[in-house]
Amino acid sequence: LMALLSLCLLMSLLLCAVLFLxxxxxxxxxxxxxxxxxxxxxxxxxxxxxxxxxxxxxxxxxxxxxxxxxxxxxxxxxxxxxxxxxxxxxxxxxxxxxxxxxxxxxxxxxxxxxxxxxxxxxxxxxxxxxxxxxxxxxxxxxxxxxxxxxxxxxxxxxxxxxxxxxxxxxxxxxxxxxxxMDTYWLYFLSIAFFIVTGASIVYFGFVSAHRLHSLRVIRLADRRLRNEAKKAIGRLEVRTLKRGDEETKSDSHTCAVCIESYRPGDAVTVLTCGHLFHKACIEPWLLDKRTCPMCKADILKALGVEGPEEEESSSSSVPPPDVPIVTVSGGSGRELLYEVPLNNKHLPAPTLTPQPPIEAWQPHHYDNMAFEGETHPPGNVATRG
Structure with a gap:
């Protein structure tokens, strides 16, 4: 594509230069x-x-x-x-x-x-x-x-x-x-114009065909994924609520999709994470969102249906490179604080490591260099008479 575009630009510049001359x-x-x-x-x-x-x-x-x-x-x-x-x-x-x-x-x-x-x-x-x-x-x-x-x-x-x-x-x-305008110049400019025009038409036709093909592939992939998702959703547990069920006893139990309380006779779908919702509400939700409205668990992935991003990442997964880690310590060198990778582009944040028990606090002795005479025991005060 770039080569064809460069050729079109070159021919256009040549045509303009010849016309100017x-x-x-x-x-x-x-x-x-x-x-x-x-x-x-x-x-x-x-x-x-x-x-x-x-x-x-x-x-x-x-x-x-x-x-x-x-x-x-x-x-x-x-x-x-x-x-x-x-x-x-x-x-x-x-x-x-x-x-x-x-x-x-x-x-x-x-x-x-x-x-x-x-x-x-x-x-x-x-x-x-x-x-x-x-x-x-x-x-x-x-x-x-x-x-x-x-x-x-x-x-x-x-x-x-x-x-x-x-x-x-x-x-x-x-x-x-x-x-x-001489006749041979007219012939030359006409041929150059048709070449540039033809190359441009071929280029845009190729780009349009490539774009249509890409859209068709994406549409087919979405249709295939949607069919697989419908089959997977059909395997979920579906039950009908009865009078006396826990979900119908209180208005606090509501469907997180439609925010309506459960009533006896409602058909509900139980997800793999254990949450339940109205069947008519959760099925369109899962086809669009894939995840549970409450805990955000990927329900379709749990049912064996992976999205296009996950398929691409799984097919082109590369093991992470070795990252050198520097251990940072504080205090007198005995307390280990945390380990920091030198290249933190692959790791989200420093990983804190457990610290050893901290010793009981002890008063530190400071030497007062201003007094070099005898020292007095605590509680005794030297008096001058």
């Missing part, structure tokens, strides 16, 4: 993303602006601006040289790489664009994810601004660029939010 380390920043392009179908210049990006874990919290450039052959930007060096957009003006998530790590995408001089890298999410975005991890690309946007927004911008329309983009630092 996750909350403390996953504060994320959003990014304002604005695009500006000419719409030929409406003959108007359109500007769209939203707080729809999330800065990567290792991205510097800085602003960036430039023309949107797509990888030439690989939309994920994972090839060795996805951005051709003869592209005027790359060689002449600031530009921002727009790549799709997948096929390689975020670090590889950001490094490939940073090696060509991109001012920032915008990664749009996988197909079917809507406009949701994740918190990117790219620990070895700390010098390049990198954000993630939703799939629908990224696909729309990529289609505009592929149609030959120049799109300029501006990235601004947004607001701090948190905590951001």
């Amino acid at each position: 996750t909350v403390a380390a996953t504060i994320f920043w959003t990014a304002y993303v604005g695009i500006h392009f000419y719409n030929s179908s409406t003959n108007h210049t359109e500007t769209r602006f939203c707080e729809c990006g999330v800065y990567g874990r290792s991205s510097p919290l800085e602003s960036a601006a430039g023309m949107v450039v797509l990888p030439a052959s690989d939309p994920q930007g994972c090839s060795l040289d996805p951005y051709p060096s003869n592209d005027n957009a790359i060689t002449q003006v600031p530009w921002i790489a727009l790549v799709k998530r997948g096929n390689c790590t975020f670090s590889e995408k950001i490094k490939a664009a940073g090696a060509k001089g991109a001012a920032a890298v915008v990664v749009y999410n996988l197909d079917g994810t809507g406009n949701s975005s994740d918190y990117m991890t790219h620990s070895d690309t700390t010098g390049t601004v990198a954000i993630m946007i939703g799939n629908l927004q990224g696909v729309e911008i990529a289609n505009i660029v592929r149609s030959g329309v120049a799109v300029s983009m501006v990235i601004e630092v947004g607001k701090a939010h948190g905590p951001w």
